[in-house]
Amino acid sequence: MYNPEFESMPRDEIEQLQTERLQTTLNRVYRSVAFYRHTFDAIKFDVDSVRSVREIRRLPFTTREDLKKSYPYDMFAVPLKDIVRVHSSSGTTGQSVVVGYTKNDIAHWAQVTARALAAAGINEHDFVQIAFDYSLFTGGFGFHYGAERIGASVIPSSAHGNIAKQIRVMKDYKTSALLCTPSYAMEIAYKMKEMGIHPETLKLRCGLFGAEPWGAALRARLEEMLHIDAFDVYGLSEIMGPGVSSECVHKNGLHVNEDHFIVEVIDPATCEPLPAGAQGELVFTTITKEGFPLIRYRTGDRASLMEGTCPCGRTLVRMSRVAGRTDDLIIYKGLKVYPVQIEEALLKAENVKPRYMVYLDQEDGIDAMEIRIEVSDALFNDELKNLLAVKNKVARILEEDLELVAKITLVEPGSLKGDDGGKSRVVDRRA
Amino acid sequence: MYNPEFESMPRDEIEQLQTERLQTTLNRVYRSVAFYRHTFDAIKFDVDSVRSVREIRRLPFTTREDLKKSYPYDMFAVPLKDIVRVHSSSGTTGQSVVVGYTKNDIAHWAQVTARALAAAGINEHDFVQIAFDYSLFTGGFGFHYGAERIGASVIPSSAHGNIAKQIRVMKDYKTSALLCTPSYAMEIAYKMKEMGIHPETLKLRCGLFGAEPWGAALRARLEEMLHIDAFDVYGLSEIMGPGVSSECVHKNGLHVNEDHFIVEVIDPATCEPLPAGAQGELVFTTITKEGFPLIRYRTGDRASLMEGTCPCGRTLVRMSRVAGRTDDLIIYKGLKVYPVQIEEALLKAENVKPRYMVYLDQEDGIDAMEIRIEVSDALFNDELKNLLAVKNKVARILEEDLELVAKITLVEPGSLKGDDGGKSRVVDRRA
Numbered sequence: 001m002y003n004p005e006f007e008s009m010p011r012d013e014i015e016q017l018q019t020e021r022l023q024t025t026l027n028r029v030y031r032s033v034a035f036y037r038h039t040f041d042a043i044k045f046d047v048d049s050v051r052s053v054r055e056i057r058r059l060p061f062t063t064r065e066d067l068k069k070s071y072p073y074d075m076f077a078v079p080l081k082d083i084v085r086v087h088s089s090s091g092t093t094g095q096s097v098v099v100g101y102t103k104n105d106i107a108h109w110a111q112v113t114a115r116a117l118a119a120a121g122i123n124e125h126d127f128v129q130i131a132f133d134y135s136l137f138t139g140g141f142g143f144h145y146g147a148e149r150i151g152a153s154v155i156p157s158s159a160h161g162n163i164a165k166q167i168r169v170m171k172d173y174k175t176s177a178l179l180c181t182p183s184y185a186m187e188i189a190y191k192m193k194e195m196g197i198h199p200e201t202l203k204l205r206c207g208l209f210g211a212e213p214w215g216a217a218l219r220a221r222l223e224e225m226l227h228i229d230a231f232d233v234y235g236l237s238e239i240m241g242p243g244v245s246s247e248c249v250h251k252n253g254l255h256v257n258e259d260h261f262i263v264e265v266i267d268p269a270t271c272e273p274l275p276a277g278a279q280g281e282l283v284f285t286t287i288t289k290e291g292f293p294l295i296r297y298r299t300g301d302r303a304s305l306m307e308g309t310c311p312c313g314r315t316l317v318r319m320s321r322v323a324g325r326t327d328d329l330i331i332y333k334g335l336k337v338y339p340v341q342i343e344e345a346l347l348k349a350e351n352v353k354p355r356y357m358v359y360l361d362q363e364d365g366i367d368a369m370e371i372r373i374e375v376s377d378a379l380f381n382d383e384l385k386n387l388l389a390v391k392n393k394v395a396r397i398l399e400e401d402l403e404l405v406a407k408i409t410l411v412e413p414g415s416l417k418g419d420d421g422g423k424s425r426v427v428d429r430r431a
Numbered sequence: 432m433y434n435p436e437f438e439s440m441p442r443d444e445i446e447q448l449q450t451e452r453l454q455t456t457l458n459r460v461y462r463s464v465a466f467y468r469h470t471f472d473a474i475k476f477d478v479d480s481v482r483s484v485r486e487i488r489r490l491p492f493t494t495r496e497d498l499k500k501s502y503p504y505d506m507f508a509v510p511l512k513d514i515v516r517v518h519s520s521s522g523t524t525g526q527s528v529v530v531g532y533t534k535n536d537i538a539h540w541a542q543v544t545a546r547a548l549a550a551a552g553i554n555e556h557d558f559v560q561i562a563f564d565y566s567l568f569t570g571g572f573g574f575h576y577g578a579e580r581i582g583a584s585v586i587p588s589s590a591h592g593n594i595a596k597q598i599r600v601m602k603d604y605k606t607s608a609l610l611c612t613p614s615y616a617m618e619i620a621y622k623m624k625e626m627g628i629h630p631e632t633l634k635l636r637c638g639l640f641g642a643e644p645w646g647a648a649l650r651a652r653l654e655e656m657l658h659i660d661a662f663d664v665y666g667l668s669e670i671m672g673p674g675v676s677s678e679c680v681h682k683n684g685l686h687v688n689e690d691h692f693i694v695e696v697i698d699p700a701t702c703e704p705l706p707a708g709a710q711g712e713l714v715f716t717t718i719t720k721e722g723f724p725l726i727r728y729r730t731g732d733r734a735s736l737m738e739g740t741c742p743c744g745r746t747l748v749r750m751s752r753v754a755g756r757t758d759d760l761i762i763y764k765g766l767k768v769y770p771v772q773i774e775e776a777l778l779k780a781e782n783v784k785p786r787y788m789v790y791l792d793q794e795d796g797i798d799a800m801e802i803r804i805e806v807s808d809a810l811f812n813d814e815l816k817n818l819l820a821v822k823n824k825v826a827r828i829l830e831e832d833l834e835l836v837a838k839i840t841l842v843e844p845g846s847l848k849g850d851d852g853g854k855s856r857v858v859d860r861r862a
Contacts, residue, residue: 134565
């Protein structure tokens with residue numbers, strides 16, 4: 001255990017600590033963030049009146065829409081000179097949420113990802129290959145600082161470059177722990193097979209995978225193909241990045257770092273809190289964040305809280321693995337994108353109707369996206385080179401605006417009618 | 432000045448400090464690195480005999496070939512558990528040099544890049560957008576920790592993703608300092624023009640550019656197009672990464688951080704030291720590095736040392752801007768590649784002869800590479816789709832093996848004869 005004093009604290013002490021830190025946070029946001037001052041005033045909420053962490057239910061929710069309106073820096077609770085790092089919640093900017101960290105925020109972030117690594121048995125003797133993207137995306141940096149804390153040898157290979165290189169680095173540099181998205185890990189596993197490299201000839205021992213929902217079947221496959229122990233890690237940029245919760249060796253739920261976050265599960269329709277065991281929407285309140293504190297943030301992620309104690313000795317509450325989304329947000333290769341964003345991008349390409357369908361598939365554990373778009377009659381009967389030009393233009397816009405790389409298929413006018421009967425423009429056929 | 436006590440230390444004190452640190456380093460490498468024990472023993476060099484930094488000339492050189500032979504970890508001077516970070520000297524692995532850092536090495540690295548940033552007037556109020564690649568390449572990480580030390584707001588946008596996004600981030604997040612390769616900065620400048628964004632509407636004030644040689648003409652162009660002060664920074668992964676030397680506001684030579692590195696300029700043919708003002712090959716000795724110390728490392732970079740004091744008050748010796756290479760190493764978009772590596776990659780693609788020419792151009796300040804390759808007679812007269820398949824295969828091999836993206840042109844057998852009269856396979860037509 002990296003922080004036994006917090007990870008195995010008696011329940012009453014955790015709640016006392018949470019209450020104190022919640023009080024401090026409420027005072028901070030009321031004083032420094034116009035959005036919270038207004039929402040608290042609107043319901044005549046007195047920030048000094050909170051006596052117990054259970055009273056959190058009196059507080060209003062914060063939504064992704066609220067955050068977007070504050071773009072870029074209006075939710076920051078400290079002067080800009082105290083912000084030492086800027087990340088964003090997804091690949092896009094105009095539509096994205098910008099998050100800011102103070103020096104203390106970065107230290108806390110390192111602490112919680114160090115816990116996740118330690119829970120998987122990683123120590124200063126390990127070579128940790130971080131194949132999460134290092135950029136405005138929080139995946140790479142979150143774990144980087146945690147692995148540094150542990151004293152491991154960090155190999156910041158990032159997620160770009162090609163898979164063959166990741167494998168050569170893994171082999172030559174004697175990597176013992178691999179960190180990336182589960183779909184990237186599958187790509188690595190397949191390529192390794194193709195290259196004729198047997199996992200038992202490597203030093204690889206474990207993997208921490210996250211940034212997209214994945215299930216038991218994919219875990220079994222990754223463990224078998226890579227000869228590793230595979231652990232689930234959870235987080236989101238709005239709250240902190242990776243390290244919000246993670247699995248211990250029992251792999252039965254993810255321990256939430258409750259000294260930094262208060263977790264609730266609510267019914268997404270009624271917004272009422274749900275009891276342990278019931279699946280609903282995860283809601284987090286940060287209680288140590290200085291730069292970008294959030295009160296009751298609705299994540300859109302579906303999960304449940306688990307009752308009972310964990311044999312690992314951690315007293316931190318566990319959440320189930322994320323089962324999907326409560327909204328139409330598409331999580332695709334670590335990128336978050338709403339159908340409406342795809343629609344907006346398509347409108348920029350002339351000659352295509354904003355009539356489209358998104359198909360998500362998992363091919364051998366790897367995410368694939370096809371966007372079928374109707375084109376005008378005239379164009380469809382036009383020369384092939386014009387069709388190709390439109391296709392390339394759409395692909396370029398999606399990549400420039402949303403960093404989204406997908407298979408684009410142009411279809412005849414009217415041909416999407418069948419699929420378009422329902423409200424949703426997204427068909428998720430992934431496991 | 433970030434470290435006035437070192438940056439403006441009287442010359443005799445610098446030399447005294449260098450002598451002491453050199454003695455410690457020599458003892459360290461003799462004790463811990465088999466390569467140095469052997470090379471020192473071979474010339475009966477007594478590590479305790481060095482009394483002055485000037486005696487460095489008695490020591491043998493270290494070459495890139497020596498480092499390659501030690502792949503991956505044989506030059507490390509500490510146990511692997513003390514290594515906290517691994518980088519490599521270029522995009523390739525099999526041909527690359529793996530470098531390791533201890534905790535102290537990382538702290539020193541942050542210190543010297545902080546000096547470079549401070550010398551450009553960057554402080555805790557700045558938003559520093561780091562568009563160097565964050566990966567095994569040292570560019571991104573080197574400056575990241577330095578900018579953190581300064582207390583600036585770091586925007587780790589990295590060099591991947593698209594240029595339009597870099598510009599949106601620059602605009603929306605109020606970036607005041609841009610860090611990247613000079614050719615990437617040019618791409619940003621052109622795209623900004625294309626997007627109709629005027630630099631005077633941005634907060635951008637300065638740029639630090641490096642990782643490839645660039646000259647006065649490109650500086651003038653970048654300063655004009657981006658409305659900034661542009662500074663040159665120098666470093667190489669083998670020695671530390673960025674931060675080995677950098678410009679002050681007088682932009683008349685790069686101050687070498689002599690409390691960490693001893694710099695010499697030698698005649699590449701005779702290996703004799705050259706006097707100040709004479710251009711030759713830069714040679715560095717690290718005197719604080721623990722993980723990967725190097726003695727008299729021949730960089731292959733051509734420059735001279737400058738006499739006289741700098742009006743900025745720094746007493747650290749200055750080197751001229753790098754004028755090019757002493758060998759046939761190609762530095763292309765921050766990537767280092769030898770013609771022989773291209774040749775090896777080509778040999779993997781059947782149907783092409785290892786008869787090729789590399790053309791380097793600078794189009795509006797942006798690096799471009801064309802590789803012309805001769806194909807067999809049979810293939811050249813074959814169907815177009817077969818030619819395309821070969822082209823794609825070559826492109827894929829170059830990218831997978833060397834991370835090199837270049838324009839591939841297949842040419843008729845015998846057509847490269849004219850260009851191939853000389854020894855060199857590289858025609859560098861860049862400014």
